[in-house]
Amino acid sequence: MAEAAHNKEPFILFEIKDTVFGVRSREVRHIEMVEQITPVPNAARFIDGVVFTRGQVVPAVNLRARFGLDRVPYDLRTRFLVLQAEDRVLGLIVDTCREFVALDQGAILSPPEEIAGQSGKFLEGIVRQEDRLILILNVAEIIKHSGAEELAGLADIPAALKKTLPAGEMSASRGDSAPA
Template sequence: MLDNLNDSEPFILFELAGTTYALRSYFVQQMEMIEQITPVPNAAPFVEGVVFSRGQVIPAVNLRVRFGLEKIPYNPRTRLIVIHAGSRTVGVIADTAREFISVPVSTIQPPPEAISGLSSKYLEGIVTLGERLVLILNAEELLNSAEIEE
């Protein structure tokens, strides 16, 4: 049906610790390789520092650390995903990011009520793509964290 084609949204998919996450593509400004991160004193543990990207200095947030996962060294697949929502721009660090897909809105499920804490704060929905579950993140909530200091 043509109506179903019009009722889909584009997402950028990325991975952290073997789990696939998604962000609505209109929040994503660009994706790039990690080059140099300048540490910032007294920043939250998940804020790696700041990066200079396309003429602006932005905080770089390690999503592994933010989500309570083990921190790993960067490699050539590690990506900085620059997100802009509201008045904030932040770079989030992911293990890998290379997929762009369109998801029918009707296939997005709300997060289970049993999920609580930080997980539910950042989780907007869940979608099944083939054999994998994809967790859709709420970019606005991710960037609204008062702990991220620019």
């Protein structure tokens, strides 16, 4: 137990439709406000365009659209997370990103079987922190797979979790309105 307490890793947390997601901070190059996105003709429906940031052109993926959720207008809380896995870079547009936490590696659980199918490969694990669940994304897999059909099922993960967790495990205050 004492060894697990020292096995913490920093994560950056962000939200999409009241669901908290996390990525390892070492996979995040930087975070910025969404300012100017240049549309790209004939791009996939979830790619809002490209952003020129820090001397590099980065594809801007709207994570809501990529997860099969309704788009919302950008606001002052919307953030652009620039991620890197190996030599590939991708930017994610998320609803909000304002938290940096150290999570115990031993507390990260494998996703339940019910969500471990096609879309589950993009989910590395789940961790409970206080009154919330944090879905840990596998950045390398998200960057590697570009097909929308592979990621569309992620929108169903919060509903699938509600079915597999005992009553009261997910806080009702989180406001997830996905049908169970």
